[in-house]
Amino acid sequence: MEKTFNTRSMIFTLYGDYIRHYGNVIWIGSLIRLLQEFGHNEQSVRAAISRMSKQGWLQSEKKGNKSYYSLTERGRKRMDEAAERIYKIESPSWDGEWRILVYTIPEEKRHIRDELRKELVWSGFGLLSNSCWITPNPLDEQINNLIQKYEIEDYVNYFRASHEGMKDHQSLVENCWDLDEINELYSQFIQDYSQKYIIDKSKIEKGDMTDGSCFVERTMLVHQYRKFLFVDPGLPQELLPKNWLGDSAAALFADYYKTLAKPANRFFESVFEQGNPDVQKDNGYDFLNHPLIHNQSTDKS
Structure with a gap:
């Protein structure tokens, strides 16, 4: 390949x-x-x-x-953070509050400032104005971890607040994130993978797709979908446009993932066990129903 x-x-x-x-x-x-x-x-x-x-x-x-x-x-921490977002099916609900991070990191620590910006974007923060970042999501733990990681307690202020104006919430979102561009990426993902999903599902049901091919396709699917971690801030449904395609893309991803899961895992284990005979699979790991997918479904029931 x-x-x-x-x-x-x-x-x-x-x-x-x-x-x-x-x-x-x-x-x-x-x-x-x-x-x-x-x-x-x-x-x-x-x-x-x-x-x-x-x-x-x-x-x-x-x-x-x-x-x-x-x-x-x-x-491990980065993988856990990524898993919490990559396997979510629908956007979270909103408590109505904004989290605001403001910092004044000195010029001699510019490298820290640059790294912090990358981390904030990855976490879903949007830049409201110079050195002022906002998010509607409860990311208190992530922020505390970042502050400790970069040792910037003396340069940071963190707030939880309600937005009283002068613009509405939608204008605030549009100022901080380009949702139209992100939505177009989701549209392209759906176009690219809807047909592939139908074809591969049919092949698997007929026994015409090898375990190795399923392993490749499942891994490439996750690899491709993982890119949205770096562009989609994961905004609550209340702040998303009516034509938002993120949830549809997440549902397609989950269905395709589950279809490929069993043969893909079978191939992985056949290779893994040859060089790692003493390693056992985690008891809580269910490759057909990932716990984070399951939890989202449960929340909606």
Whole structure:
């Protein structure tokens, strides 16, 4: 298969969707074999693993002559945060309050300021004005973690407030986020994957699609859908336009994901068990009904 995404990104996807449910550790030989399905060679996998280790996402352990890699605590936290958003089916309800973050980070700490901006965008904050960020979502825990991580307690103020004017909520949203552009991305996702979903579902039912192909398609689906984490702020339904396609895209993703899940997991386990015979699957992991998908369905019942 032609290599479509860079090796580092694919490794993150495999950890998030598979490996973290199997002891959070994998023999590098198994990882190389899995990534061969996507066209990545051994050299590129080893180079990516080395970079990710230096960046603090992965840690290594030697057992005999074999090297095993697991997510660091930092890596696990990021995966958990991502999972909470990637598997949600519908947008959350709103308590009517805005969270406001204001900072004055000095010029000599510019690198921290730049990193903080990236983290805020990823978390779903919108830039209202210079160094003033807002979100309607309850992200208090994430903000406290960021403040501690970058040690910026002396430069930050954080508020919870109601918006009294002068513009309405919709104007405020339009000022901070380009929802039309995000909606167009969701529209493209639905166009690209609706037909693929129908075709692959038919193939699986007829036994015409291999486990390896299902593994590739499921992983690529998650990898593609994961991109919305970086552009969609996850606004409550009350603040979204009437023609919003995010929930439809999430439902399509969930249906397609579940259709591919069993054969994909079967292929992953066949490769994983050869190099990691002593690792057990997490008891709470159900690849057919991911707990975060299940919880959303329960909330709506």
